[in-house]
Amino acid sequence: MQTISENKCHGGIQGVYSHASEVCGCNMTFGLFLPAEAADGPVPVLWYLSGLTCTHENAMTKAGAQTWAAEAGIALVFPDTSPRGNGVADDEAFDLGQGAGFYVNATRTPWAAHFRMWDYLADELPAIVTANFAIAEDRQAITGHSMGGHGALTLAMRLPGRFRSVSAFAPIAHPTASDWGRKQFTAYLGEDESLWAPHDATLLMRRLGFDGPVLIDQGSQDNFLNLLMPETLAQAIAERRQEGQFRMQKGYDHSYYFIATFMPDHIGFHAAELFR
Protein backbone atom coordinates (compact mmCIF):
# COMPACT_ATOMS: atom_id res chain seq x y z
CA MET A 1 0.00 0.00 0.00
CA GLN A 2 1.25 3.44 -0.92
CA THR A 3 0.38 6.75 0.73
CA ILE A 4 -0.62 9.33 -1.89
CA SER A 5 -1.42 12.11 0.57
CA GLU A 6 -2.35 12.75 4.18
CA ASN A 7 -3.92 16.03 5.34
CA LYS A 8 -4.90 16.92 8.87
CA CYS A 9 -8.65 17.53 8.89
CA HIS A 10 -11.05 18.19 11.77
CA GLY A 11 -8.50 16.87 14.25
CA GLY A 12 -8.01 13.61 12.30
CA ILE A 13 -6.32 12.61 9.05
CA GLN A 14 -7.78 12.57 5.55
CA GLY A 15 -5.56 10.14 3.67
CA VAL A 16 -5.43 8.87 0.10
CA TYR A 17 -3.83 5.48 -0.51
CA SER A 18 -3.27 3.20 -3.48
CA HIS A 19 -2.63 -0.52 -3.65
CA ALA A 20 -2.28 -3.30 -6.18
CA SER A 21 -5.69 -4.98 -6.40
CA GLU A 22 -5.66 -8.72 -7.09
CA VAL A 23 -9.40 -8.68 -7.59
CA CYS A 24 -9.42 -5.87 -10.14
CA GLY A 25 -6.04 -6.60 -11.67
CA CYS A 26 -4.89 -3.00 -11.48
CA ASN A 27 -3.88 -0.35 -8.98
CA MET A 28 -6.81 1.02 -6.98
CA THR A 29 -6.98 4.25 -5.01
CA PHE A 30 -9.16 5.04 -2.00
CA GLY A 31 -9.67 7.84 0.50
CA LEU A 32 -9.81 7.19 4.25
CA PHE A 33 -10.71 9.68 6.97
CA LEU A 34 -9.57 8.66 10.43
CA PRO A 35 -10.90 10.75 13.33
CA ALA A 36 -8.62 11.74 16.21
CA GLU A 37 -9.99 8.87 18.29
CA ALA A 38 -8.27 6.35 15.98
CA ALA A 39 -4.98 7.20 17.69
CA ASP A 40 -6.30 5.44 20.82
CA GLY A 41 -7.73 2.32 19.18
CA PRO A 42 -10.11 1.00 16.55
CA VAL A 43 -13.03 3.25 15.57
CA PRO A 44 -16.29 2.46 13.75
CA VAL A 45 -16.36 2.98 10.01
CA LEU A 46 -18.86 4.30 7.46
CA TRP A 47 -18.31 3.29 3.83
CA TYR A 48 -19.31 5.88 1.24
CA LEU A 49 -19.85 4.60 -2.32
CA SER A 50 -19.88 7.22 -5.05
CA GLY A 51 -21.93 7.65 -8.20
CA LEU A 52 -21.31 7.61 -11.95
CA THR A 53 -18.19 9.46 -13.17
CA CYS A 54 -16.83 9.85 -9.64
CA THR A 55 -13.46 8.72 -8.32
CA HIS A 56 -12.48 8.30 -4.66
CA GLU A 57 -12.07 12.06 -4.60
CA ASN A 58 -15.48 13.66 -5.25
CA ALA A 59 -17.27 12.89 -2.00
CA MET A 60 -14.03 13.22 -0.05
CA THR A 61 -13.77 16.87 -1.11
CA LYS A 62 -17.39 17.92 -1.68
CA ALA A 63 -19.74 16.13 0.73
CA GLY A 64 -18.60 17.73 3.99
CA ALA A 65 -18.74 14.31 5.63
CA GLN A 66 -15.54 14.66 7.65
CA THR A 67 -17.10 17.42 9.76
CA TRP A 68 -19.72 15.08 11.17
CA ALA A 69 -17.57 11.93 11.18
CA ALA A 70 -15.02 13.77 13.31
CA GLU A 71 -17.74 14.89 15.71
CA ALA A 72 -19.03 11.33 15.99
CA GLY A 73 -15.62 9.63 16.07
CA ILE A 74 -16.24 7.55 12.95
CA ALA A 75 -13.85 6.67 10.09
CA LEU A 76 -14.93 7.15 6.47
CA VAL A 77 -13.80 5.11 3.47
CA PHE A 78 -14.17 6.56 -0.04
CA PRO A 79 -13.50 3.78 -2.60
CA ASP A 80 -13.18 4.39 -6.33
CA THR A 81 -16.14 3.51 -8.57
CA SER A 82 -14.33 1.19 -10.99
CA PRO A 83 -10.97 -0.24 -12.01
CA ARG A 84 -8.88 2.24 -13.97
CA GLY A 85 -5.78 2.47 -16.15
CA ASN A 86 -4.57 2.07 -19.70
CA GLY A 87 -4.99 -1.68 -19.72
CA VAL A 88 -8.56 -1.48 -18.42
CA ALA A 89 -11.51 -1.58 -20.83
CA ASP A 90 -13.54 1.60 -21.19
CA ASP A 91 -16.41 3.09 -23.18
CA GLU A 92 -17.05 6.57 -24.53
CA ALA A 93 -20.32 6.83 -22.59
CA PHE A 94 -20.09 8.30 -19.10
CA ASP A 95 -22.27 5.54 -17.71
CA LEU A 96 -20.31 2.47 -18.82
CA GLY A 97 -16.75 1.34 -18.14
CA GLN A 98 -14.31 3.39 -16.09
CA GLY A 99 -16.17 5.45 -13.49
CA ALA A 100 -19.25 3.23 -13.87
CA GLY A 101 -18.46 -0.15 -12.31
CA PHE A 102 -22.00 -0.51 -10.94
CA TYR A 103 -20.68 -2.62 -8.04
CA VAL A 104 -20.93 -5.95 -9.88
CA ASN A 105 -18.49 -8.68 -10.97
CA ALA A 106 -18.53 -8.52 -14.75
CA THR A 107 -18.59 -11.84 -16.59
CA ARG A 108 -18.58 -10.62 -20.19
CA THR A 109 -15.77 -9.39 -22.42
CA PRO A 110 -14.19 -6.92 -22.47
CA TRP A 111 -15.21 -6.16 -18.85
CA ALA A 112 -14.63 -9.44 -16.99
CA ALA A 113 -10.86 -9.04 -16.72
CA HIS A 114 -10.99 -6.05 -14.35
CA PHE A 115 -14.54 -5.00 -13.47
CA ARG A 116 -15.02 -6.91 -10.23
CA MET A 117 -16.19 -4.14 -7.92
CA TRP A 118 -18.50 -6.42 -5.91
CA ASP A 119 -15.64 -8.62 -4.75
CA TYR A 120 -13.41 -5.60 -4.34
CA LEU A 121 -15.84 -3.98 -1.91
CA ALA A 122 -17.19 -7.12 -0.27
CA ASP A 123 -13.77 -8.69 0.40
CA GLU A 124 -10.51 -7.16 -0.77
CA LEU A 125 -10.74 -3.53 0.32
CA PRO A 126 -12.30 -4.28 3.75
CA ALA A 127 -9.40 -6.67 4.44
CA ILE A 128 -6.85 -4.05 3.44
CA VAL A 129 -8.49 -1.29 5.44
CA THR A 130 -8.91 -3.30 8.63
CA ALA A 131 -5.36 -4.72 8.40
CA ASN A 132 -3.71 -1.35 7.96
CA PHE A 133 -5.78 1.10 10.00
CA ALA A 134 -7.45 1.33 13.41
CA ILE A 135 -10.87 0.26 12.13
CA ALA A 136 -13.32 -1.79 14.23
CA GLU A 137 -14.33 -4.63 11.91
CA ASP A 138 -17.48 -5.33 13.93
CA ARG A 139 -18.74 -1.74 13.68
CA GLN A 140 -19.38 -1.01 10.02
CA ALA A 141 -22.10 0.92 8.20
CA ILE A 142 -22.52 1.89 4.55
CA THR A 143 -23.98 4.69 2.47
CA GLY A 144 -23.69 6.03 -1.06
CA HIS A 145 -25.06 8.33 -3.73
CA SER A 146 -26.89 7.42 -6.93
CA MET A 147 -24.97 4.41 -8.39
CA GLY A 148 -23.23 4.30 -5.00
CA GLY A 149 -26.57 4.21 -3.21
CA HIS A 150 -27.37 1.16 -5.35
CA GLY A 151 -24.05 -0.36 -4.31
CA ALA A 152 -24.57 0.40 -0.62
CA LEU A 153 -28.07 -1.08 -0.53
CA THR A 154 -27.20 -4.22 -2.46
CA LEU A 155 -24.04 -4.91 -0.45
CA ALA A 156 -25.87 -4.31 2.83
CA MET A 157 -28.74 -6.65 2.02
CA ARG A 158 -26.59 -9.43 0.57
CA LEU A 159 -23.94 -9.39 3.31
CA PRO A 160 -26.13 -9.86 6.40
CA GLY A 161 -24.28 -9.13 9.63
CA ARG A 162 -21.64 -7.01 7.92
CA PHE A 163 -23.27 -3.58 8.28
CA ARG A 164 -25.28 -2.32 11.23
CA SER A 165 -27.11 0.29 9.17
CA VAL A 166 -27.45 1.37 5.55
CA SER A 167 -28.43 4.69 3.99
CA ALA A 168 -28.49 6.18 0.51
CA PHE A 169 -28.75 9.53 -1.19
CA ALA A 170 -30.87 9.35 -4.35
CA PRO A 171 -29.98 5.70 -5.06
CA ILE A 172 -30.50 3.93 -8.38
CA ALA A 173 -33.30 2.01 -6.77
CA HIS A 174 -34.53 -0.39 -9.45
CA PRO A 175 -31.81 -0.82 -12.09
CA THR A 176 -33.30 -3.92 -13.72
CA ALA A 177 -36.18 -1.69 -14.89
CA SER A 178 -34.16 1.44 -15.71
CA ASP A 179 -31.79 2.61 -18.42
CA TRP A 180 -29.39 3.13 -15.52
CA GLY A 181 -29.02 -0.60 -15.00
CA ARG A 182 -30.33 -2.51 -18.02
CA LYS A 183 -27.61 -1.13 -20.28
CA GLN A 184 -24.81 -1.84 -17.80
CA PHE A 185 -26.09 -5.23 -16.61
CA THR A 186 -26.40 -6.36 -20.25
CA ALA A 187 -22.81 -5.31 -20.90
CA TYR A 188 -21.29 -6.61 -17.67
CA LEU A 189 -23.48 -9.66 -16.91
CA GLY A 190 -25.08 -10.64 -20.23
CA GLU A 191 -28.68 -10.84 -21.28
CA ASP A 192 -29.97 -13.38 -18.74
CA GLU A 193 -31.96 -11.08 -16.47
CA SER A 194 -32.08 -13.60 -13.64
CA LEU A 195 -28.42 -12.77 -13.09
CA TRP A 196 -29.30 -9.10 -12.64
CA ALA A 197 -31.76 -9.54 -9.77
CA PRO A 198 -29.11 -9.82 -7.01
CA HIS A 199 -28.05 -6.30 -7.99
CA ASP A 200 -31.40 -4.55 -7.71
CA ALA A 201 -32.20 -2.85 -4.39
CA THR A 202 -35.95 -2.94 -4.91
CA LEU A 203 -35.95 -6.67 -5.72
CA LEU A 204 -33.61 -7.41 -2.80
CA MET A 205 -35.78 -5.38 -0.43
CA ARG A 206 -38.79 -7.45 -1.48
CA ARG A 207 -36.89 -10.73 -1.15
CA LEU A 208 -34.39 -10.21 1.70
CA GLY A 209 -34.75 -6.84 3.43
CA PHE A 210 -32.08 -5.59 5.79
CA ASP A 211 -31.43 -6.62 9.38
CA GLY A 212 -31.15 -3.09 10.74
CA PRO A 213 -32.40 0.43 10.01
CA VAL A 214 -32.49 1.96 6.51
CA LEU A 215 -32.48 5.68 5.62
CA ILE A 216 -33.14 6.93 2.08
CA ASP A 217 -33.10 10.61 1.07
CA GLN A 218 -34.31 11.67 -2.37
CA GLY A 219 -34.63 15.20 -3.78
CA SER A 220 -38.00 16.05 -5.33
CA GLN A 221 -36.33 18.16 -8.06
CA ASP A 222 -33.77 15.51 -9.00
CA ASN A 223 -33.22 15.57 -12.79
CA PHE A 224 -32.89 11.80 -12.82
CA LEU A 225 -36.04 10.69 -10.99
CA ASN A 226 -37.20 8.62 -13.98
CA LEU A 227 -33.92 6.70 -13.98
CA LEU A 228 -33.61 6.34 -10.20
CA MET A 229 -37.18 5.04 -9.66
CA PRO A 230 -37.30 5.76 -5.92
CA GLU A 231 -41.01 4.95 -5.74
CA THR A 232 -40.37 1.25 -6.26
CA LEU A 233 -37.97 1.12 -3.31
CA ALA A 234 -40.26 3.19 -1.07
CA GLN A 235 -43.07 0.79 -1.86
CA ALA A 236 -40.90 -2.27 -1.20
CA ILE A 237 -39.74 -0.88 2.16
CA ALA A 238 -43.33 -0.27 3.22
CA GLU A 239 -44.57 -3.64 1.94
CA ARG A 240 -41.85 -5.50 3.79
CA ARG A 241 -42.41 -3.53 7.02
CA GLN A 242 -38.68 -2.82 6.84
CA GLU A 243 -37.37 -0.68 9.71
CA GLY A 244 -36.42 2.54 8.02
CA GLN A 245 -37.22 5.94 6.59
CA PHE A 246 -37.76 7.13 3.03
CA ARG A 247 -37.65 10.93 2.82
CA MET A 248 -38.65 12.97 -0.24
CA GLN A 249 -36.84 16.28 0.23
CA LYS A 250 -38.70 19.12 -1.41
CA GLY A 251 -36.75 21.20 -3.94
CA TYR A 252 -33.43 19.34 -3.79
CA ASP A 253 -31.68 18.00 -6.88
CA HIS A 254 -29.05 15.31 -7.55
CA SER A 255 -25.99 17.40 -6.68
CA TYR A 256 -23.45 17.37 -3.88
CA TYR A 257 -25.34 20.32 -2.41
CA PHE A 258 -28.16 17.89 -1.74
CA ILE A 259 -25.75 15.35 -0.26
CA ALA A 260 -23.98 17.90 1.93
CA THR A 261 -27.31 19.20 3.22
CA PHE A 262 -28.40 15.84 4.57
CA MET A 263 -24.99 14.39 5.44
CA PRO A 264 -25.27 15.32 9.14
CA ASP A 265 -28.54 13.38 9.36
CA HIS A 266 -26.98 10.33 7.72
CA ILE A 267 -23.88 10.31 9.89
CA GLY A 268 -26.01 10.79 13.00
CA PHE A 269 -28.23 7.93 11.86
CA HIS A 270 -25.26 5.58 11.43
CA ALA A 271 -23.54 6.78 14.62
CA ALA A 272 -26.57 5.77 16.66
CA GLU A 273 -26.10 2.19 15.44
CA LEU A 274 -22.31 2.09 15.44
CA PHE A 275 -22.09 3.18 19.09
CA ARG A 276 -25.06 1.14 20.28
Next chain:
Amino acid sequence: MQTISENKCHGGIQGVYSHASEVCGCNMTFGLFLPAEAADGPVPVLWYLSGLTCTHENAMTKAGAQTWAAEAGIALVFPDTSPRGNGVADDEAFDLGQGAGFYVNATRTPWAAHFRMWDYLADELPAIVTANFAIAEDRQAITGHSMGGHGALTLAMRLPGRFRSVSAFAPIAHPTASDWGRKQFTAYLGEDESLWAPHDATLLMRRLGFDGPVLIDQGSQDNFLNLLMPETLAQAIAERRQEGQFRMQKGYDHSYYFIATFMPDHIGFHAAELFR
Protein backbone atom coordinates in the same frame (compact mmCIF):
# COMPACT_ATOMS: atom_id res chain seq x y z
CA MET B 1 -26.83 39.09 -15.28
CA GLN B 2 -27.21 35.47 -16.30
CA THR B 3 -28.05 32.50 -14.08
CA ILE B 4 -25.63 29.64 -14.69
CA SER B 5 -27.07 27.30 -12.07
CA GLU B 6 -29.13 27.26 -8.90
CA ASN B 7 -29.13 24.31 -6.48
CA LYS B 8 -31.10 24.00 -3.29
CA CYS B 9 -28.63 23.64 -0.45
CA HIS B 10 -29.16 23.57 3.33
CA GLY B 11 -32.60 25.08 2.90
CA GLY B 12 -31.27 27.96 0.77
CA ILE B 13 -29.99 28.37 -2.78
CA GLN B 14 -26.43 27.99 -4.04
CA GLY B 15 -26.39 29.96 -7.27
CA VAL B 16 -23.77 30.69 -9.92
CA TYR B 17 -24.19 33.84 -11.99
CA SER B 18 -22.25 35.62 -14.72
CA HIS B 19 -22.32 39.22 -15.85
CA ALA B 20 -20.53 41.58 -18.20
CA SER B 21 -17.95 43.42 -16.09
CA GLU B 22 -17.22 47.00 -17.13
CA VAL B 23 -14.32 47.16 -14.72
CA CYS B 24 -12.61 43.99 -15.98
CA GLY B 25 -13.75 44.27 -19.59
CA CYS B 26 -14.88 40.65 -19.77
CA ASN B 27 -17.58 38.35 -18.46
CA MET B 28 -17.14 37.49 -14.79
CA THR B 29 -18.68 34.59 -12.86
CA PHE B 30 -19.46 34.41 -9.15
CA GLY B 31 -21.13 32.04 -6.71
CA LEU B 32 -23.73 33.23 -4.21
CA PHE B 33 -25.30 31.26 -1.38
CA LEU B 34 -28.55 32.68 -0.06
CA PRO B 35 -29.90 31.14 3.15
CA ALA B 36 -33.63 30.45 3.53
CA GLU B 37 -34.02 33.69 5.51
CA ALA B 38 -33.33 35.70 2.34
CA ALA B 39 -36.88 34.92 1.18
CA ASP B 40 -38.14 37.21 3.98
CA GLY B 41 -35.77 40.13 3.48
CA PRO B 42 -32.13 41.21 3.27
CA VAL B 43 -29.59 39.02 5.07
CA PRO B 44 -26.00 39.75 6.16
CA VAL B 45 -23.24 38.69 3.79
CA LEU B 46 -19.77 37.17 4.12
CA TRP B 47 -17.42 37.60 1.17
CA TYR B 48 -15.01 34.71 0.55
CA LEU B 49 -11.96 35.48 -1.61
CA SER B 50 -10.10 32.49 -3.02
CA GLY B 51 -6.45 31.72 -3.54
CA LEU B 52 -4.12 31.17 -6.50
CA THR B 53 -5.45 28.95 -9.33
CA CYS B 54 -9.00 29.02 -7.90
CA THR B 55 -12.17 30.12 -9.67
CA HIS B 56 -15.49 31.02 -8.01
CA GLU B 57 -16.07 27.28 -7.71
CA ASN B 58 -13.38 25.84 -5.43
CA ALA B 59 -14.49 27.18 -2.07
CA MET B 60 -18.13 26.92 -3.09
CA THR B 61 -17.78 23.15 -3.44
CA LYS B 62 -14.98 22.26 -1.00
CA ALA B 63 -15.03 24.54 2.05
CA GLY B 64 -18.29 23.38 3.62
CA ALA B 65 -19.18 27.00 4.31
CA GLN B 66 -22.85 26.76 3.35
CA THR B 67 -23.52 24.44 6.30
CA TRP B 68 -22.62 27.14 8.80
CA ALA B 69 -23.87 30.10 6.77
CA ALA B 70 -27.30 28.45 6.60
CA GLU B 71 -27.27 27.87 10.34
CA ALA B 72 -26.37 31.50 10.97
CA GLY B 73 -28.63 32.96 8.26
CA ILE B 74 -25.78 34.60 6.32
CA ALA B 75 -25.25 34.88 2.55
CA LEU B 76 -21.89 33.95 1.02
CA VAL B 77 -20.33 35.45 -2.11
CA PHE B 78 -17.61 33.53 -3.96
CA PRO B 79 -16.00 35.84 -6.56
CA ASP B 80 -13.54 34.66 -9.17
CA THR B 81 -9.82 35.40 -8.64
CA SER B 82 -9.13 37.23 -11.92
CA PRO B 83 -10.56 38.27 -15.27
CA ARG B 84 -10.71 35.39 -17.74
CA GLY B 85 -11.22 34.64 -21.41
CA ASN B 86 -9.42 34.44 -24.72
CA GLY B 87 -8.90 38.18 -24.99
CA VAL B 88 -7.43 38.39 -21.47
CA ALA B 89 -3.65 38.31 -20.92
CA ASP B 90 -2.22 35.25 -19.21
CA ASP B 91 1.08 33.67 -18.18
CA GLU B 92 2.28 30.08 -18.11
CA ALA B 93 3.05 30.32 -14.39
CA PHE B 94 0.23 29.36 -12.03
CA ASP B 95 0.89 32.44 -9.91
CA LEU B 96 0.57 35.18 -12.54
CA GLY B 97 -2.26 36.17 -14.87
CA GLN B 98 -5.56 34.30 -14.99
CA GLY B 99 -6.34 32.76 -11.60
CA ALA B 100 -3.84 35.09 -9.93
CA GLY B 101 -5.28 38.60 -9.97
CA PHE B 102 -3.86 39.38 -6.51
CA TYR B 103 -6.73 41.83 -5.87
CA VAL B 104 -5.00 44.86 -7.38
CA ASN B 105 -5.67 47.23 -10.29
CA ALA B 106 -2.87 46.50 -12.76
CA THR B 107 -1.26 49.54 -14.42
CA ARG B 108 1.28 47.78 -16.64
CA THR B 109 0.93 46.06 -19.99
CA PRO B 110 -0.29 43.50 -20.83
CA TRP B 111 -2.29 43.38 -17.58
CA ALA B 112 -3.83 46.84 -17.24
CA ALA B 113 -6.62 46.24 -19.77
CA HIS B 114 -8.45 43.65 -17.67
CA PHE B 115 -6.76 42.97 -14.31
CA ARG B 116 -8.69 45.38 -12.08
CA MET B 117 -9.76 43.05 -9.29
CA TRP B 118 -9.51 45.74 -6.60
CA ASP B 119 -12.17 47.93 -8.25
CA TYR B 120 -14.18 44.85 -9.17
CA LEU B 121 -14.42 43.75 -5.53
CA ALA B 122 -14.49 47.19 -3.92
CA ASP B 123 -17.19 48.62 -6.19
CA GLU B 124 -18.65 46.73 -9.14
CA LEU B 125 -19.53 43.32 -7.72
CA PRO B 126 -20.93 44.67 -4.41
CA ALA B 127 -23.25 46.94 -6.40
CA ILE B 128 -24.41 44.04 -8.57
CA VAL B 129 -24.96 41.72 -5.63
CA THR B 130 -26.87 44.22 -3.50
CA ALA B 131 -29.00 45.35 -6.47
CA ASN B 132 -30.04 41.85 -7.47
CA PHE B 133 -30.30 39.85 -4.24
CA ALA B 134 -31.67 40.24 -0.71
CA ILE B 135 -28.34 41.33 0.79
CA ALA B 136 -28.09 43.81 3.67
CA GLU B 137 -25.53 46.34 2.45
CA ASP B 138 -24.82 47.53 5.99
CA ARG B 139 -24.01 44.05 7.29
CA GLN B 140 -20.94 42.82 5.43
CA ALA B 141 -17.90 40.82 6.51
CA ILE B 142 -15.00 39.36 4.53
CA THR B 143 -12.66 36.38 4.62
CA GLY B 144 -10.36 34.50 2.25
CA HIS B 145 -7.64 31.91 1.81
CA SER B 146 -4.00 32.48 0.89
CA MET B 147 -4.02 35.09 -1.92
CA GLY B 148 -7.68 35.59 -0.96
CA GLY B 149 -6.72 36.17 2.67
CA HIS B 150 -4.41 38.90 1.40
CA GLY B 151 -7.33 40.34 -0.58
CA ALA B 152 -9.72 40.17 2.37
CA LEU B 153 -7.33 41.88 4.78
CA THR B 154 -6.29 44.64 2.39
CA LEU B 155 -9.87 45.42 1.30
CA ALA B 156 -11.06 45.42 4.91
CA MET B 157 -8.37 47.80 6.14
CA ARG B 158 -8.59 50.19 3.19
CA LEU B 159 -12.39 50.40 3.08
CA PRO B 160 -13.14 51.45 6.68
CA GLY B 161 -16.80 51.08 7.58
CA ARG B 162 -17.48 48.57 4.80
CA PHE B 163 -16.88 45.35 6.73
CA ARG B 164 -17.75 44.67 10.36
CA SER B 165 -15.17 41.90 10.72
CA VAL B 166 -12.35 40.32 8.73
CA SER B 167 -10.76 36.89 8.89
CA ALA B 168 -8.28 34.92 6.84
CA PHE B 169 -7.07 31.35 6.37
CA ALA B 170 -3.31 31.21 5.81
CA PRO B 171 -3.16 34.64 4.15
CA ILE B 172 -0.27 35.93 2.08
CA ALA B 173 0.58 38.25 4.92
CA HIS B 174 3.53 40.29 3.68
CA PRO B 175 3.64 40.16 -0.13
CA THR B 176 6.07 43.08 -0.57
CA ALA B 177 8.72 40.88 1.09
CA SER B 178 7.74 37.54 -0.47
CA ASP B 179 8.04 35.84 -3.84
CA TRP B 180 4.25 35.59 -3.59
CA GLY B 181 3.90 39.32 -4.09
CA ARG B 182 7.11 40.85 -5.41
CA LYS B 183 6.81 38.99 -8.71
CA GLN B 184 3.15 39.87 -9.20
CA PHE B 185 3.38 43.47 -7.98
CA THR B 186 6.32 44.06 -10.32
CA ALA B 187 4.29 42.69 -13.22
CA TYR B 188 0.98 44.38 -12.39
CA LEU B 189 2.12 47.64 -10.73
CA GLY B 190 5.70 48.21 -11.89
CA GLU B 191 8.95 48.49 -9.98
CA ASP B 192 8.13 51.45 -7.72
CA GLU B 193 7.65 49.63 -4.41
CA SER B 194 5.82 52.57 -2.83
CA LEU B 195 2.87 51.57 -5.03
CA TRP B 196 2.91 48.08 -3.54
CA ALA B 197 2.50 49.11 0.10
CA PRO B 198 -1.32 49.62 -0.05
CA HIS B 199 -1.54 45.93 -0.98
CA ASP B 200 0.41 44.46 1.93
CA ALA B 201 -1.59 43.32 4.97
CA THR B 202 1.34 43.59 7.36
CA LEU B 203 2.18 47.13 6.26
CA LEU B 204 -1.50 48.14 6.39
CA MET B 205 -1.89 46.64 9.85
CA ARG B 206 1.05 48.72 11.06
CA ARG B 207 -0.25 51.90 9.43
CA LEU B 208 -4.06 51.63 9.57
CA GLY B 209 -5.31 48.58 11.46
CA PHE B 210 -8.95 47.54 11.25
CA ASP B 211 -11.95 49.04 13.02
CA GLY B 212 -13.36 45.71 14.23
CA PRO B 213 -12.21 42.23 15.18
CA VAL B 214 -9.68 40.21 13.13
CA LEU B 215 -9.29 36.41 13.08
CA ILE B 216 -6.32 34.70 11.40
CA ASP B 217 -5.86 30.91 11.23
CA GLN B 218 -2.58 29.43 9.98
CA GLY B 219 -1.57 25.75 9.81
CA SER B 220 1.79 24.91 11.37
CA GLN B 221 2.51 22.32 8.65
CA ASP B 222 1.65 24.63 5.76
CA ASN B 223 4.06 23.99 2.86
CA PHE B 224 4.09 27.69 2.02
CA LEU B 225 4.95 29.24 5.39
CA ASN B 226 8.07 30.91 3.96
CA LEU B 227 5.98 32.59 1.27
CA LEU B 228 3.03 33.49 3.51
CA MET B 229 5.12 35.10 6.28
CA PRO B 230 2.40 34.95 8.96
CA GLU B 231 4.87 36.01 11.68
CA THR B 232 5.06 39.52 10.33
CA LEU B 233 1.29 39.94 10.50
CA ALA B 234 1.05 38.38 13.96
CA GLN B 235 3.69 40.81 15.15
CA ALA B 236 1.93 43.78 13.55
CA ILE B 237 -1.41 42.83 15.14
CA ALA B 238 0.22 42.62 18.56
CA GLU B 239 2.23 45.82 18.13
CA ARG B 240 -0.86 47.78 17.09
CA ARG B 241 -2.96 46.34 19.95
CA GLN B 242 -5.44 45.38 17.19
CA GLU B 243 -8.55 43.60 18.46
CA GLY B 244 -8.16 40.11 17.10
CA GLN B 245 -6.80 36.60 17.24
CA PHE B 246 -3.91 34.94 15.44
CA ARG B 247 -4.08 31.15 15.80
CA MET B 248 -1.29 28.76 14.77
CA GLN B 249 -3.09 25.46 14.25
CA LYS B 250 -0.82 22.51 14.94
CA GLY B 251 -0.42 19.96 12.15
CA TYR B 252 -2.66 21.60 9.54
CA ASP B 253 -1.49 22.35 5.99
CA HIS B 254 -2.60 24.74 3.23
CA SER B 255 -5.45 22.60 1.88
CA TYR B 256 -9.23 22.88 1.88
CA TYR B 257 -9.21 20.30 4.69
CA PHE B 258 -7.64 23.00 6.84
CA ILE B 259 -10.19 25.56 5.66
CA ALA B 260 -13.16 23.25 6.21
CA THR B 261 -11.93 22.38 9.69
CA PHE B 262 -11.96 25.97 10.91
CA MET B 263 -14.81 27.31 8.76
CA PRO B 264 -17.39 26.95 11.57
CA ASP B 265 -15.21 29.12 13.82
CA HIS B 266 -14.85 31.78 11.14
CA ILE B 267 -18.55 31.91 10.30
CA GLY B 268 -19.41 32.04 14.01
CA PHE B 269 -16.89 34.84 14.45
CA HIS B 270 -18.43 36.89 11.64
CA ALA B 271 -22.02 36.08 12.67
CA ALA B 272 -21.38 37.57 16.11
CA GLU B 273 -20.57 40.90 14.44
CA LEU B 274 -23.14 40.74 11.64
CA PHE B 275 -26.03 40.20 14.07
CA ARG B 276 -24.74 42.57 16.74
